[in-house]
Amino acid sequence: MILDEEVFAVIMAISIVISAVGIAVVLSPEIPEPFMSLGLLNENCKMGGLPSTVMNNSVLRFCIFVSNYMNKPVLYRVDYKISEDGLLPINNTPLDLSPSKSWHGILNNKENTTMLVEVLVKSSSSRRITLVFELWIFDTSSQSWKYTGIWNHHHVNVTPVIRT
Amino acid sequence: MPRVEILIYGFIACVALTYTIVNVLFFVEASDAYTQIYELIREIELLHGKGVDVSGVIRDLNTALELLEAGRHAEAESILKQIRRDVENLKSTADKVHLYLLTTKLGSVIAIACIPVLVYLLLPRLYLYLWYKTRKHWLVR
Numbered sequence: 086m087i088l089d090e091e092v093f094a095v096i097m098a099i100s101i102v103i104s105a106v107g108i109a110v111v112l113s114p115e116i117p118e119p120f121m122s123l124g125l126l127n128e129n130c131k132m133g134g135l136p137s138t139v140m141n142n143s144v145l146r147f148c149i150f151v152s153n154y155m156n157k158p159v160l161y162r163v164d165y166k167i168s169e170d171g172l173l174p175i176n177n178t179p180l181d182l183s184p185s186k187s188w189h190g191i192l193n194n195k196e197n198t199t200m201l202v203e204v205l206v207k208s209s210s211s212r213r214i215t216l217v218f219e220l221w222i223f224d225t226s227s228q229s230w231k232y233t234g235i236w237n238h239h240h241v242n243v244t245p246v247i248r249t
Numbered sequence: 250m251p252r253v254e255i256l257i258y259g260f261i262a263c264v265a266l267t268y269t270i271v272n273v274l275f276f277v278e279a280s281d282a283y284t285q286i287y288e289l290i291r292e293i294e295l296l297h298g299k300g301v302d303v304s305g306v307i308r309d310l311n312t313a314l315e316l317l318e319a320g321r322h323a324e325a326e327s328i329l330k331q332i333r334r335d336v337e338n339l340k341s342t343a344d345k346v347h348l349y350l351l352t353t354k355l356g357s358v359i360a361i362a363c364i365p366v367l368v369y370l371l372l373p374r375l376y377l378y379l380w381y382k383t384r385k386h387w388l389v390r
Contacts, residue, residue, distance in 0.1 A: 104361050111358055
């Protein structure tokens, strides 16, 4: 093997690139694009198999999965709302309804949790309702709750309770 | 109004008043606990930013939240007090941890930045040394 000027220049170029990439990796944040996620699972904490028809005033069991990749610990809140008119939240606006139930928790960075919850399905009139779960986080700079724009929903057909 | 009716109305009023007072007290207690949690999460976030391991206090805070949601305010309060003490302890070591992590990071950056310089300085020497070692027994005829 001959280490002439050209070979030496190529080796030097490779070492400079390796060094630059290494420095970028060391200085970059742990998670370059922070995000959170919310998942709605069935009562066995598995995907799918959610009920499509339920009796009015019945209690349903779900598992809610929340994960935090925000580069910081996060105090979160999951709000459960019942949408009777088919409306859904959007990325920047939550559903304009007061939550029927809320669950709080704190997740460290890169942590996730799955919690088993019970929700009451209650409909005043409509036959088809939407169960909405919104994810909120506590913003420590403004000391207030902030909607993350993340939600899950599940449509159910409500049947009236038959009294015998 | 007959005396019995007055007594009944009085009793109902007493029960209603007690119920309201208890509810208000619970609400004040719970909202006070949540205010404490909001303050604590801010401090935990700052500690995490400095590289301090906050997994222990997060676990305790989750327990306190569960107790609050179960209406067990007194137990939640005592855990919150303990967390406050733990956070204060962590705060006292936070600057040292931050400095250590910063130094480690700076050291890594300097070490990586030295790679091209070392290659430039040492590679020709190493090459010549190996060249000589592999050929030192050669004979020129």
